[in-house]
Amino acid sequence: MRANRIDGWALMALLMAGCGDGAPRCVPNETRACLCPPDVDGVQVCDASGEAYGACDCGPPPMDAGSTDAAAPTDAGDAPDAASEACPADRPWECLLENMMGFAAAAGTTGGAGATGEQLITVTNADASGPGSLPHALREVASDAPTWIRFDLGDAPVNIDMGGAIVTVPPNTTIDGRGANVTLDRVRLSLSTNNVIHGLRFGAYTVQDYVLITEGDDQIWIDHCTFLGPTEGNDAVNISTGAPSGEAPDGITLSWCHFEGQDVDKGLNIGWDDSHVADRATTVTLAYNYYDGIVSRAPLLRHARVHSYNNLHRQWRGVTGAVGLGTGARYVSERNLYDSDGTGLGPAADLALRNAIGDAEFSSIEDELEAGSVRCRVDDAAGPGFDTAAAYAEYPHPARVAPAPADDALRARLEANAGQRADPRW
Numbered sequence: 001m002r003a004n005r006i007d008g009w010a011l012m013a014l015l016m017a018g019c020g021d022g023a024p025r026c027v028p029n030e031t032r033a034c035l036c037p038p039d040v041d042g043v044q045v046c047d048a049s050g051e052a053y054g055a056c057d058c059g060p061p062p063m064d065a066g067s068t069d070a071a072a073p074t075d076a077g078d079a080p081d082a083a084s085e086a087c088p089a090d091r092p093w094e095c096l097l098e099n100m101m102g103f104a105a106a107a108g109t110t111g112g113a114g115a116t117g118e119q120l121i122t123v124t125n126a127d128a129s130g131p132g133s134l135p136h137a138l139r140e141v142a143s144d145a146p147t148w149i150r151f152d153l154g155d156a157p158v159n160i161d162m163g164g165a166i167v168t169v170p171p172n173t174t175i176d177g178r179g180a181n182v183t184l185d186r187v188r189l190s191l192s193t194n195n196v197i198h199g200l201r202f203g204a205y206t207v208q209d210y211v212l213i214t215e216g217d218d219q220i221w222i223d224h225c226t227f228l229g230p231t232e233g234n235d236a237v238n239i240s241t242g243a244p245s246g247e248a249p250d251g252i253t254l255s256w257c258h259f260e261g262q263d264v265d266k267g268l269n270i271g272w273d274d275s276h277v278a279d280r281a282t283t284v285t286l287a288y289n290y291y292d293g294i295v296s297r298a299p300l301l302r303h304a305r306v307h308s309y310n311n312l313h314r315q316w317r318g319v320t321g322a323v324g325l326g327t328g329a330r331y332v333s334e335r336n337l338y339d340s341d342g343t344g345l346g347p348a349a350d351l352a353l354r355n356a357i358g359d360a361e362f363s364s365i366e367d368e369l370e371a372g373s374v375r376c377r378v379d380d381a382a383g384p385g386f387d388t389a390a391a392y393a394e395y396p397h398p399a400r401v402a403p404a405p406a407d408d409a410l411r412a413r414l415e416a417n418a419g420q421r422a423d424p425r426w
Helices: 008-016 092-099 102-106 134-141 277-281 388-393 408-417
Strands: 031-036 040-045 120-123 147-151 158-161 173-176 182-185 195-198 211-213 218-223 235-239 250-255 258-260 266-270 283-287 290-292 305-309 312-314 323-325 330-334 337-339 353-355 361-365 368-370
Touching: 092 147, 092 173, 092 195, 102 218, 102 250, 102 283, 102 388, 120 134, 134 147, 305 388, 312 408, 323 330, 337 408, 353 361
Parallel strands: 120 147, 147 173, 158 182, 173 195, 195 218, 211 235, 218 250, 235 266, 250 283, 258 290, 283 305, 290 312, 305 330, 312 337, 323 353, 330 361, 337 368
Antiparallel strands: 031 040
């Protein structure tokens, strides 16, 4: 377990204590917590003279697979098998999997880990088709065998036109956007079993949902992506069986994503409608996401089990509240920040959780309500949601979930780190 975090004001107070009185500033060999960039705990040791603490020891540097960040839990225990084997010396890009958490980690998601030969694909141009393009890689090259797709497009922002038609991401595939500034335009991705999507930006678009996770899809991790749309009533991400009696998608995590801007109508839908009772088997973790001024659906859910922790909900503007809870929803909101900002529209503009149907079960655990936010007006004591620990234990691997306090430090981390980032290349 890492040392407890010390915030900036507390650290300043420690540094100022005893100044100018001639007394020792610390006890020789005493340790204290310190903060390493970008937001990682380290340890300082008082020197033998008692005059000062030494430099912050941040531990060994990460492997050459992109920076780790605050998504790494602070009390995770043993990593799942998929992650503990994620950093072979000859495939350092697979270290990405070590940052996974929640239901995707518990289900053993590996994406394209183990890809070799022609299944280790590099996108070298931003064309809408043809060799070297992302659409070509997904339609013509990727297969059910482990496939890892990377980008070598330079440092400048690049827009890739995905054509508007549905493109299926094959099973056991990772799309790894580290080291590139890629925006997917006119994108409609239909995911499959065991997919990882990391570090992409989804450009504004008005036709259909951007990412569809549907019948039988499981073991899916979407991480550090930015969603700029869609508008006109569609969802950035839609998770559902697709049929009332279909096989529910499950073992899904969305982490460190940024649903950005005033043009986003609906962010995230989980569960198709009241008739899709099979969605009760769907399990989703939402962790460290930033819902930034979108209209609604952060998320909207029916029937599914959703554990939401350490997210920032800011300035939602619709009439359904930040989170919409429909038929059969089972939702645990844990240590989230809800900031209505006083600028929303309609009668639910200040509601963090809205139970519009009446039979949803949900709980709010140490959430922080800001700027006039109200937890709930309907069925405020609507049951426990569900036992998150027991739900994670249904899967074969540890979930690596350790929610941090919902405080200003969390807000700063999310505002700085959520969404697509300028990570180094794999």
